[in-house]
Amino acid sequence: MPEPRHPGDRAAPRQPHDLVVVGAGPAGMAAAATSLDGGLRVALVDSGPAPGGQFWRHPPDHAHDAVPTEDLHHDLRTYRSLRAALAAHERTGRLTLLLDHHVWTTAAAADGFTVHAVDRGSPPEERAVVLRAPALLVATGAYDRQLPFPGWDLPGVLTAGGLQALLKGGGVVAGRRVVLGGTGPFLLPVAAALAARGAEVVALCEAAAPSAWLRHPAPLLRHPAKWAEAVGYAGALARHRIPFRTRTGIVGAEGEGRVAVVRTASLDADGAPLPGTERRIEADTVGVGWGFVPQLDLLLPLGCDLADAGDGTVAAAVDAGQRTTVPGLYAAGETCGVGGAALALGEGRVAAVSVLTDLRAPGRPGVRPLAAERRSVARHRAFARALAEAHPVPRDWPAWLTDDTTVCRCEEVTAGAVRAARTDGPASDHRQVKQLTRAGMGWCQGRMCGPAVHCLVAAGAEPYAPAERLIATPVTLGALADSGGSPADGTPSQPI
Numbered sequence: 055m056p057e058p059r060h061p062g063d064r065a066a067p068r069q070p071h072d073l074v075v076v077g078a079g080p081a082g083m084a085a086a087a088t089s090l091d092g093g094l095r096v097a098l099v100d101s102g103p104a105p106g107g108q109f110w111r112h113p114p115d116h117a118h119d120a121v122p123t124e125d126l127h128h129d130l131r132t133y134r135s136l137r138a139a140l141a142a143h144e145r146t147g148r149l150t151l152l153l154d155h156h157v158w159t160t161a162a163a164a165d166g167f168t169v170h171a172v173d174r175g176s177p178p179e180e181r182a183v184v185l186r187a188p189a190l191l192v193a194t195g196a197y198d199r200q201l202p203f204p205g206w207d208l209p210g211v212l213t214a215g216g217l218q219a220l221l222k223g224g225g226v227v228a229g230r231r232v233v234l235g236g237t238g239p240f241l242l243p244v245a246a247a248l249a250a251r252g253a254e255v256v257a258l259c260e261a262a263a264p265s266a267w268l269r270h271p272a273p274l275l276r277h278p279a280k281w282a283e284a285v286g287y288a289g290a291l292a293r294h295r296i297p298f299r300t301r302t303g304i305v306g307a308e309g310e311g312r313v314a315v316v317r318t319a320s321l322d323a324d325g326a327p328l329p330g331t332e333r334r335i336e337a338d339t340v341g342v343g344w345g346f347v348p349q350l351d352l353l354l355p356l357g358c359d360l361a362d363a364g365d366g367t368v369a370a371a372v373d374a375g376q377r378t379t380v381p382g383l384y385a386a387g388e389t390c391g392v393g394g395a396a397l398a399l400g401e402g403r404v405a406a407v408s409v410l411t412d413l414r415a416p417g418r419p420g421v422r423p424l425a426a427e428r429r430s431v432a433r434h435r436a437f438a439r440a441l442a443e444a445h446p447v448p449r450d451w452p453a454w455l456t457d458d459t460t461v462c463r464c465e466e467v468t469a470g471a472v473r474a475a476r477t478d479g480p481a482s483d484h485r486q487v488k489q490l491t492r493a494g495m496g497w498c499q500g501r502m503c504g505p506a507v508h509c510l511v512a513a514g515a516e517p518y519a520p521a522e523r524l525i526a527t528p529v530t531l532g533a534l535a536d537s538g539g540s541p542a543d544g545t546p547s548q549p550i
């Protein structure tokens with residue numbers, strides 16, 4: 055693969071965009087708006103129907119009035135001001151906003167980067183779109199980390215993020231009697247939002263002990279806003295009479311054809327269920343979340359270094375300006391480690407200022423000084439590290455698996471088969487387990503089961519590093535064949 059030129063190298067002919075930003079969540083929106091304000095021509099690409107990412111997920115614009123979701127959001131003022139800024143730049147023609155466009159791969163080229171996307175805006179047709187720019191910013195966020203348990207493959211079991219996405223993106227309340235479980239503060243807005251829309255949240259099971267936070271007073275004290283948020287959620291739980299059980303895990307789900315009963319148990323300090331504490335709760339829906347895994351699909355093939363994110367995952371290694379180790383390639387938001395929307399916004403702005411600086415474009419407006427933004431990013435990062443330590447994936451979670459619990463749902467590989475691959479294989483990481491058992495070889499390519507398989511074989515010694523996947527989303531042969539064209543302005547590669 056040829057070495058990319060430094061973005062400041064201006065020998066190459068001018069391309070229609072200076073920067074491609076993949077991901078229009080808080081990080082990508084902030085990065086695009088700041089780059090545009092600084093005079094760049096930007097393509098902002100997202101697979102979703104509206105900008106906002108996970109935090110500000112909205113129904114598509116055409117359904118906006120029919121599905122009111124405003125009350126489920128936080129900091130809508132920032133969202134609206136970013137959208138207004140992007141809309142203004144779109145009108146000047148300097149922003150190309152490509153929604154419903156899924157980027158399936160990226161490659162380094164002689165004069166920067168090539169970004170291959172499929173336009174899924176007019177199903178069932180898919181059209182290939184090829185973008186080129188001297189600088190690329192990947193802000194593709196993160197996805198829910200799942201740990202299997204007996205019955206987790208029953209209809210009615212969802213990820214906590216999935217429940218929230220259904221609510222925010224379509225006003226859909228996925229169940230009537232819901233049990234939530236896992237770890238981390240993200241469970242709180244999900245419980246509050248479900249209750250606000252009329253679901254009965256019959257238990258919120260948090261695996262960690264609240265006392266874990268006492269070990270990290272400094273980052274907490276520096277974030278009074280987080281305290282205020284926590285108090286707000288405590289009020290919502292009290293108002294809706296949602297039982298909040300700490301050191302408790304969901305250890306099983308049962309039902310004929312869909313969930314009818316959820317089994318919970320008190321957990322010891324390492325996460326093993328305590329004998330005699332199991333309870334059975336009638337419910338039709340289960341939402342489970344064990345934090346998030348950075349979405350690195352587009353970064354891995356470009357060869358940038360990764361770093362231990364401190365929560366059992368790896369993330370893009372970036373410098374203080376959000377530059378990856380590949381010249382011209384930047385990352386922001388949860389691709390650099392999970393830390394919430396405020397951090398993602400700050401990182402997006404910092405990354406944009408680096409792009410503006412590195413492109414050194416003569417005659418462009420001055421670059422804003424960064425010291426305050428960087429200090430804020432550092433504070434939010436410290437908070438995210440404390441959060442990860444207070445809400446770890448419990449070491450002994452595999453204790454609630456039975457040998458016949460399915461771990462890889464695509465290929466129907468059980469916990470017993472994965473354990474056998476470890477002891478008899480002997481496999482020492484998820485890649486070897488895949489070769490021996492097919493776990494991670496199916497439709498999702500290990501995105502769902504990868505972290506769990508990793509825990510089962512590597513026992514948490516190293517963080518989970520996903521395998522490189524050259525194709526980030528399934529694409530039709532037609533779109534693949536169409537991708538060889540040359541347009542670089544966001545139009546289909548075969549003009550229509």
Ligand SMILES: Cc1cc2nc3c(=O)[nH]c(=O)nc-3n(C[C@H](O)[C@H](O)[C@H](O)COP(=O)(O)OP(=O)(O)OC[C@H]3O[C@@H](n4cnc5c(N)ncnc54)[C@H](O)[C@@H]3O)c2cc1C
Pocket residue numbers: 076077078079080081082099100101102106107108109110155156157158193194195196197198214215216218219240243346349352386387388389393394395398526
């Ligand atoms: C399902 C889910 C729900 C969440 N809900 C909340 C919530 O309600 N409240 C909260 O505080 N935090 C929530 N979070 C955490 C949240 O992700 C972050 O705090 C915040 O949104 C991170 O911002 P970001 O810009 O880094 O990434 P995101 O907001 O995740 O944005 C990334 C964007 O990249 C796009 N993308 C990814 N891959 C591609 C690709 N290959 N091609 C094109 N586009 C791509 C996605 O469509 C998405 O719009 C949620 C996380 C998840 C996974």
